[in-house]
Amino acid sequence: MPPSYNVYEDRCPARQVLDRLADKWALLILARLQNEPVRFNQLRRDIKGISQKVLSQTLKKLERDGLLSRSVFATVPVTVEYALTDLGQSLVQTVNTFAHWAEQHMDTVLLAQAQYDACAASNPGA
Amino acid sequence: MPPSYNVYEDRCPARQVLDRLADKWALLILARLQNEPVRFNQLRRDIKGISQKVLSQTLKKLERDGLLSRSVFATVPVTVEYALTDLGQSLVQTVNTFAHWAEQHMDTVLLAQAQYDACAASNPGA
DNA sequence: TGTACCTAGTTTCTTTTTGATACCAACAAA
């Protein structure tokens, strides 16, 4: 039987889920949380280049989607810990595969880019 | 030994590769090409909601990265076919896993969203 | 001959999103 949901369909909820996950910051956050809960500022330090605003927004979205949980501890100053839920854990392997692909095939991609750019430079009109 | 590249590092090329792939349109294009070459307007029709501009831009980037190839045939009117390269093929399985995760876990995500929103509505000040 | 339509895009303009920066409250350490 055909699948109930289809990511190619514009308004299918599965597409919306894919839209949420197909985001570099979301993937990096999920990957960073795979082994242990991590606090807000630690995430900010570890995931180089993320801004506080985007980190905050992305964490909220991932929490809303049930992929991670937010725990507040009444320490001084306050401690907020983010951890993967079971649902988030179920996605981590795929996220890792993705990150590893990027790390492993990077040289090939860089080479392809250089070739493309060289070709474009010698054929400016094409 | 530690990996040469690290997606958590801001300027690491691997991060840039991840940035490129962590894009819903790029993933949907790669997934659509997995079984056969597809033409521009066919992609536009199949991937619901993509605009011509973004499709054109994304195809160029993926071609530059060496993930797909662009072939022009001198038919009337002209035919342009996009196909996965070997490098693109090596990524397709991961892309599929992602899309399938979205389709399979969607109900859980929708439920989590509803719970989150209900809780937020009853705790407007929190 | 004019009109409409096909291909594969590009251009233009508006709206949305992102990123950088500053700011906030509460408290600790020097």
Added chain:
DNA sequence: TTTGTTGGTATCAAAAAGAAACTAGGTACA
């Protein structure tokens, strides 16, 4: 008292995405 920590929010400029019109080269129809 100034500096630093926690976890954020507010503001504003820049970048990206989206919607729509437009291009070019040609076919088909009437």
